[in-house]
Each structure stands twice: as C-alpha cells, then as structure tokens.
Amino acid sequence: MSGERVVTRGAGTTAYTPTEMMTVTAARALTNDDVCFVGIGAPSAACNLARLTHVPAITLIYESGTIATKPDVLPLSIGDPELCATALATVSVPEMFQYWLQGGRVTVGFLGGAQIDRFGNINSTVIGPYDHPRVRLPGAGGAPEIASACGQIYAIMRQSPRAFVPKVDFITSFGHGDGGDHRRRLGLRTAGITLVITDLGLLRPDPETKELTVTAIHPGVTRDQITQATGWPIRFATDVSATPPPDSHDLDVLRDLLARTARAHGTTSAAGDGST
C-alpha cells in the first residue's frame, strides 16, 4: 500500500486507503461455506483477509492445484511454496481444471483483470487488435473457464475509464456478453459476474439487462467520482447503499498480512495485479 495516499478517514475509525477499503469490502462478500477459486494479486489479498477475519472455514483454491490452502503470507505467484505447504491437498493441474473447476465444485471465482466492460466481460489478452496489439497482456490463464464453471464470479479492480470500458477490446472471459439472457443462450448454467468490487464502490448486474450498475458507494466517494472513473455512462441502482467502512480489526489483520508478506518476499507489496 506504500505510495498510496490515505484519502479517506471513516467516522471514528482508523485512517485507511481506497485499496484497503476495496480489499476489506471484497473480503466481506465471502462466506464460510464458499469454495473459492482465487486469482493472484488483489483477489488473493481479499480472500485471505476474509479467511483471517470473519470466515475462517472458507476453502481457498489456487489453480496451481492447492486445495484448502491457508498461507501465512500472500503468495507472489499462483504456485508459491507457501500455498502447497499449507494446503489440505495438492493435485495436478489437469485434475484441478477437470475435476474441481469444470466439475462444478467451486462456488465463487475471484478474478482481477485489465479491462472489464458494461456487461462484465473481462479482457486479459490484448489492448488493440489481436494480431497487432498495442499492448500484449498475459492472456487467459484459468479465467475463461473460471468465468463459466464457478457458481458465481466476483471481480476486484480499481475503477478508471481505461479499465472500465463500454466494450472490451477482446473478451477473454465471458461475463454477460451483450447482456440480458446472453449467458443462457450460450448454454451457461452458472450466474457469471454478480459483483464487482472497486476502490469506489460496488457494481452488480441489473437483474434484467445485466448492465453493471452501482449498488453501493464507499464512504467519502461521490457519484460524480464514479461517473468520471467509468468509461460508459454508468447507472446507479434505485437503492444505493453506503458501504460500511473497514473496522480497525480488519485493517490490523490486513496490514499485518501485507507486512509479513513484504518481509517474506523482500518487496513492498504483494497485492498488485498478477495472474488469474
């Protein structure tokens, strides 16, 4: 979190950064019954914070084959030694994707991404045309099948017009396509993206159109800020709630986790974007 200015101070609570707000809010979306397929970076920070605070029984799975892992520090990569050493079991990568993901055992897929669009489609492949990309991104990884096979998908991304675009340059992972019943028409039986957690608030697909719509705003953030940070004319739900601020226990646990992680990796933060 170093380098990021503290811009928010909750009523009577510890000061916190927008990234902390995002991570804590993402963690709160998880339950003890969830079996969660965890992307590296921001999703991994949120899922482990959840495990270390209100949902100790949650099952975290990383695509490297580690099932029910309980890392003491955040992994830098999707296959750090810590993940295997603290897992209930480690399976092969084909088994992970065939039996566990495609087999429908995962309730929540937690993804990051470079671009997301109005209908929750995610791009992690290219900016610009596929054959002559302006920016070549890392690519799909596990994301396309995470997006189709998990019960539902939560995405966590900092909100900006470059990241939140009307239509992604390339659909790596299908969200709601062109909206409406597009998923059903493709034979998808899972819910797809149901929640996007940003540093400004929460977005959920409209029940009918599936357009991502603001349903909650973080403390101190304005509607105008959100509109400015979104690449399409974003709508606000009829009932927009105020996200509760992080409490001091959440922040303590998160900061301890990041400090332990930084000491272990010799870097300042392991919560940056990374693989799926």
Add this chain to the structure above:
Amino acid sequence: MSGERVVTRGAGTTAYTPTEMMTVTAARALTNDDVCFVGIGAPSAACNLARLTHVPAITLIYESGTIATKPDVLPLSIGDPELCATALATVSVPEMFQYWLQGGRVTVGFLGGAQIDRFGNINSTVIGPYDHPRVRLPGAGGAPEIASACGQIYAIMRQSPRAFVPKVDFITSFGHGDGGDHRRRLGLRTAGITLVITDLGLLRPDPETKELTVTAIHPGVTRDQITQATGWPIRFATDVSATPPPDSHDLDVLRDLLARTARAHGTTSAAGDGST
C-alpha cells in the same frame, strides 16, 4: 498344481507338469525391456516367474494401478495388498487406463481367457447368445483395450476343443478378427496377438492369413494331441520347433513361488484363471 498328474519328464531333468511347462515357456517369452500389463492367474504366474529368473528388470503393471510391482507371492486378485506394497508407484485406475495403457507405454499385454478362436479373438463375456447366455462369464475387464493398446499380446490358456474354437461366441477382445489385414482396416496400429502359449505348444498367427498356427511343440506332446485339443483343423508351420523343457532352476523358483503363495493365501494354488 496339486491334483495335476506329472505326465512329462524331460531328458535328464526334474519331472514337471504340463502347466509348469506352459508357465515356464510363457515366462521365457518376456524380455528385460518389456513393460508388461499382467492379467491375474496364469499370466501373473508366468510374468512373476520371468521376473524371478531371467528378466529381473522387467516392468510388471497390474490394472489396479500398481506400476513396476515385485510381489513376493502371487496375488489372488488384481489388487492384493502385496501388489501396492512392492510397486514403484500406484496410480488411480483412470490414470492407469488413460495414461499408461491407452498412452501406449505398454509393450506386452499378457492375457488369459475362456475362449480363443482361430484368429486370436478372445471371449470372456458369454457362452451362448448375449441376451440368454448359457454361461455368463466375468466380462471384459481391461481386456478389450489391452488387446488394442499394447504393442503385442501374449495369451496363455490350456488347450482344449472347448477353449480353442473356430469362432468365439462373443468377441470381447479383438485379435485378428476375420484374419488378414482386419486389424489395419479397423485402424489398429498395434500387433495384436502374436503368441499363444498352451500346455501343448506355441501358436503364432500366420504372417499372411493371421490364422493361429502351431510353431512349437512341448516335449512329449504329439501333433495328434494338439489336433485333438483344437476346435478347428489346426495347421502346423513349415518349421515346427521343439520347445526346450524347463530347467531345474525354473522349476525350483516356480514351485517356491507357488508354495509361498499357497501359504500366504491359505489355498492350494493361486495360478488359476481369474480376472483379466
């Protein structure tokens, strides 16, 4: 072997039974480089005798998932504890059939069976019509894919007109079909049955017609005996050799193995017919 009369005495060697002759001859067909998929019963006795005598480096695989196993006693079933305890590795049954058998890693499949026909097709399913069988046999087990995926197949069976029939009632495992290039026409790239070891001699498919033909006769056995024991007018190759008799070392090792096995299982013999 108890209950079987000693009917053969090799020149200057120990007395032995036809079953011992069959087992020793079968063992001699194997090499140190073979990776052998072993059926239970007579194939298992032959393969382990080979391992304990002239081919200590042979790899024996049982369909229960045990790879490079070195049982001290013959297993009664395809998955006895002894097989796992002495194996290099034990894999799941889907992996065994997908990666190891279908993957083409096995050089020899060693099968038994209830019926074999003129063209080496094997029946282990039914005697009589499938829907109203006179005798319901155990069924396919691993045999159909052993017969198609292994580099070549050796079969070991006591020769009798009931077992060696012109055409099997039911092709469980495809040998050479109607003969000639039938395997190639079905897209099979493996050799199929190349050797049948019986208590009377050796049969091999004719290079052109693929009809099973006598290529070697065990000591003391007559051509007439073989003809009488075969359900079709069996041919003899131009050059029919005399199978060398078992030497005393082979017999000692085999008898020790069977005695150990009987003690371990509390039965008189574990070399009877069984699963694939």
Add this chain to the structure above:
Amino acid sequence: MTAFPSLADAVAALVRDGDSVAMEGFTHLIPFAAGHEVIRQGRRDLTLIRMTPDLIYDQLIGMGCARKLIFSWGGNPGVGSLHRLRDAVEHAWPAPLELEEHSHAAMASAYAAGASGLPCALLRGYIGSDLVGQHPHIRFVECPFTGERLAAVPALRPDVGIIHAQRADRAGNVLIEGIIGVQKEVILAARRTLVTVEEIVEDLQPPSPNTVVLPHWTINAVVAVPHGAHPSYAQGYYGRDNAFYTAWDAISRDRDTFRAWMREHVLAARADDTVSGAAVEVKQP
C-alpha cells in the same frame, strides 16, 4: 457440511429405492459394511454401478436389491464366478437383472467424465469388440482435427456414491492411500456421498502433499466403521481375507446356503452405532 451420523441413519438418509448407487473400491477398501446396511434396510430397484461387482454386489443382487447392474468385470477375483450374479442373469433369480456392460477403460473414463462435469468420455477403445452394438451407451465420434473415430460413453453420475477409506478428521476430510481405484472420481461424480472410515482422527497427517484427500465439502456423511471393508482390505489396517473370498464360492453356489449365510451374518447383525446420530444434510446436485 459433512455429518457424522450412525451408519443406519446415513444409509436411510442417502440411499433411496430406485437410486443409482456406486460402491467403489478396486479390490482395496470395498465398502462392505455400508453395502450390508443397504441390504438390511431392504432397498429395492437399485441400479448398482461398480467396475468389479465383487462379493458385496453378489450379496446385494442375491438379496433382491438390484434391478440393473452397470459393470465391467463381474467375477470373484482369482476364484471364479459370482454365483448370485450369474443366477440373476441366467435364471432371473431372485429377480431379472438388466446389464449395462463396459470395459474397465470405458468405465473408468466414464467416472472421470462424471467427476469432470462432462456429459461423455472419449477413448480409443472397444475397437472390434462385440460389446459395441449390444448397448446404446457405446457410440462413436470423429476427432475434429484428425478425423479418427473414437469411442464415446456417457458420463457416470450416480445418485449415490459410497466408498470406504482409511481415516477422516473431525472436519470430515477423508484420506485414501494405496490402491485408490476410482474412489475420488465416484465421490466427485455422485450427487450424494457416504464415506465409511477405519477411524476418525484429530489430524489426518497425510504423508505427502499429494496424498489423496477428499475435502469435507465433497461428502455428505462420514461414519467410522472399523473393519468396514472386510473381507476386502484397508492398507495400513488389515489385509485381504483371501480365504473368505475362496470360501464364498461354496456359500454362494446354492440359493438356500446363501440365504442362510446372509440371515446369520448380515440380517441379524446391526450396524455399529459408533458415532451418535446427527442430521445428514443432502447437498443439491
């Protein structure tokens, strides 16, 4: 969440008349105790699924629990026939038995497809075999890249999957070691799952990170049933009772002898209530 009910309560909650039920364990860890409880509870019209029916399915079939058998090798391993299975197929006693017959390769792949959430499995199999054509469950597809003709079989998705394992921890995570057969696949493919174990321990202590451990959320009920795999075996606990497998040949050959044996050794016995009753929550398919 995994429940820890009695064996009787677990079977009552999870196995229903008319269900397709897979009890797996490839020679090793065959769930005899659970099968016996299914017999005692008098379940009927079951579609029994198992690669190698073994004695436990001979008993279920002989006691009239089954309507259909999906299998790939039905013998008494190393001994001979399953006489009750043969009597049902050859003489419809005590009831006719429909057969759906596979090869091991196909059936193992069908379980793996079930675990993988696929509707079917492909294999390079059944080539030239008369099993093709006997059954509508063996079809063929073309590889879209090479044009090769490949066999396809439908995925196996049993209503109930039952296995026996070495041990579970108090959360309900289950460890299996040794010949692991298709046990993982049947648990992941089935809609409802029951695992009997030799013991429940504080710490599973898997010897390797790659040891087969089934997480508790894949299992509806765990029941401690020491010796629950006898006369098959539990590696690290007890050996295979090969003498019983041999003896079964004579017991099962005659209908009356068979019934007398079952009355004395199965029907008169009670499931050990080793763990006090607890509600079994049935997960949704």
Add this chain to the structure above:
Amino acid sequence: MTAFPSLADAVAALVRDGDSVAMEGFTHLIPFAAGHEVIRQGRRDLTLIRMTPDLIYDQLIGMGCARKLIFSWGGNPGVGSLHRLRDAVEHAWPAPLELEEHSHAAMASAYAAGASGLPCALLRGYIGSDLVGQHPHIRFVECPFTGERLAAVPALRPDVGIIHAQRADRAGNVLIEGIIGVQKEVILAARRTLVTVEEIVEDLQPPSPNTVVLPHWTINAVVAVPHGAHPSYAQGYYGRDNAFYTAWDAISRDRDTFRAWMREHVLAARADDTVSGAAVEVKQP
C-alpha cells in the same frame, strides 16, 4: 533405458532446431538450467510450449530461439509483463513470434490427451471467449448422447519434454512432489524426454505409494543439476527467489540490459558436468 549424460550432451542429443519443446513446471520446479543450456547451444526455430511461459521462456524468446509459442498465460507472476515476450509480439524483436493461445483448462487437457494417446481433448470451455475464432485449434463437437456442444483442442505431443524434479534413483526413476502441475503429462506426451533433478539417490523413498514417480523407461536422460530450477523452487530443497522475479522486470525491460545479463549469467556459464558423459538412446515415437 535412461541415460545419465552431462546436461550439455543431453540437450545436444535430445533438442534439435525446429523441434517443439515443452519445458513444464507450474511455478514450481521450472527447468531453468536445461533452458539455459538450450540457449547456450543456440537452438533455433523452436516451437516453445508451456502453460505459463515465465522467465525462462522470456529468455529463450529474447535470445532468438523461438519461432512460435503455445501458451495460456504469459506474465511475470505477481510482477507484471514478460518484456521479451511482449517485444517479440509487439515489435518482432529479435524475431517475429507466432502465438497459439489457450486457456489453462484447455492446455492442461491437451497435455492430458497427449499423455493418454488421444488425438484431442474435450472440455466445457471457451464459451463466449474471443479466443475462439482466433485459432484453428479450438473447435467444437457434439456430445453423442446429450447433443451438448463441447470445445475440442488437439492433443499436445511435443517433440521434447523437459522437466526438473526433486530426485532420481540410479535406475533413472524420478520422484516429483508438491505442486506437480502438468509434469507427468508432459513426460508421457513427449517423444523425447529430459529430466534434471536436484540429486540422484540410492533409494527414492517415496513418502506414499501414491507419490508421483515416473518410471525410468519414460525418460531418455536424467541429469543431476542441483539448484537447476532456480529462480523457481524445488520443494524440500530451496524456496522461490521472489526477489529475482521482481528484479527481472528491470533487467528484461531494455534489450541491451537483457543481452548483457544473458551474456554474463547464461552464455558465459557452462553446464555443470555433474555426471560423466553417457550415450543417450532416443526412444521411438
């Protein structure tokens, strides 16, 4: 039979210009030492196959060894881009790089199909993704039982498979433990195989009967290369050098810095001849 040549001899015997080469290891046990020897020997026109290209493929691509890349995620894990990979794709430096792009699920299944002797793999995948249509290697077939449309990808059968493992015994049997990735699959799918190991021991001592052990007859050459996976890791031997992964971002960002680093740290080094030379017998496909 497995040979125990020097790393230089093994690479010389097994890797040829124009080959398709898969070096696998999912974060764990990445065969860096073997990849460096391929660079030193100046191999050209390789089709590099790897789920997660990682730094070793960034180095191979930057040094001009590759013509094509088959992959599913090409980044510096937790750090950012692979700059040499991006430079090749975005600016054709030092040479154009053809991409064949998968998802992890498809690529893992394609390796498994290769190991299984199948021409293709089926998966419930790629639904709605723009990767479909970019590449002829993603096609669709219908399930012959349900009619469901399933994605198909061709099996991966690399000319050469290279992995790093914890240890081998003197027969050439190899043990892998921890995050096992697709290592078994790539060895079974490849025509020629090379395994580097941390050490060669008298007795493998697998902790469990189900530990992943590759029999010697699946491997052409085994070479002891202690620390051969650095900066990735070998569980039980050394940890991941996360600081190097972070440092690579700066080293690789600039072409000249990259080349200087490669000259000093890879080209100037010699493969450890830890085991004296032995002929490598190449198995037939």
